[in-house]
Amino acid sequence: MNQSERVAQAWAPSHITGFFSIHREQDPLVSGSCGCGIVLEAGCNVIASFGGEFEILVNGTEVDARTTMRVVRMLSDRPVRVECYHQTPIGAGFGASAASALASAFALNELLNLGRSGVELSQIAHIAEVEEMTGLGDVVAASRGGVVIRKRPGAPGVGEIDTIPSCDYKVFYLVLGNLSTREILGDRDTVRAINHAGRVALREILKKPTFSRFMELSRNFARETGLLSDRARDVIEAVESVGGMASMAMLGDVVFAVGGERVRSVLEEFGDVGMTRITHSRVKLGSHP
Ligand SMILES: Nc1ncnc2c1ncn2[C@@H]1O[C@H](COP(=O)(O)OP(=O)(O)O)[C@@H](O)[C@H]1O
């Protein structure tokens, strides 16, 4: 196979944040977020190959994927084609931009024989997310897997994280609408509300790091920040009425829920229900079903 025919593949998990606080410094490596979230079996597959020009396709369509383009420019000075195939919705609080940035970094490292380490590549994806304001803590979490507590902000290898011991719970989700992370992170009043509620939630989860406590604190966070839409609140109450647990995926108008088939039935009354599960997998080479 000549070099121009080479391709490299990587996969990274998506991630839903339940609650967070924002920490922005001059240096993107020490910028990020604190909080807690769940890493998902559904993520993003990336195929990298050589091309006549720099090209990024997202689900088959050429788009202005600035976060991923930053990753490309940090790793390659020759034209490459990066194809991102998402297994979760985009712009809906699933950390899709982070998953694609991570998987792109790993695929390009393989394609170009760069010899970078996992932490170095994850830091490049984190920098791209922070500088494009499409995320703060998703890369850190997706680099670890499971239910990840971000105790101190910063890129992989810089921030401090821990985990909540958990099973790979089945996670249902209902997409009610999209939110722009960039817009929300740029709104001063919302950021102030997020930081206050996020600090309280982090303090509480560290006292009792259990999955049910995470879900309870996430729901309270969504209410206290004013980010929870009326419709999402109705959905969460309906899930809780059958003994399930639910909250809002940050930052998307999306409800995520756990609690078995009775929860799926309740959610189906409100619209099309997606399903994935928590995973302890993390970014890796190759594709992932
Ligand atoms: N490869 C990519 N795939 C999807 N979105 C991308 C990609 N690269 C950059 N983006 C940008 O990231 C945005 C989605 O990021 P965000 O609003 O944080 O939501 P989420 O990360 O939860 O999907 C997209 O609207 C797009 O502008």
Ligand SMILES: CC(C)(COP(=O)(O)O)[C@@H](O)C(=O)O
């Ligand atoms: C919540 C958010 C700031 C954005 O998440 P998303 O919209 O999925 O990119 C996340 O990056 C985090 O730091 O927890």
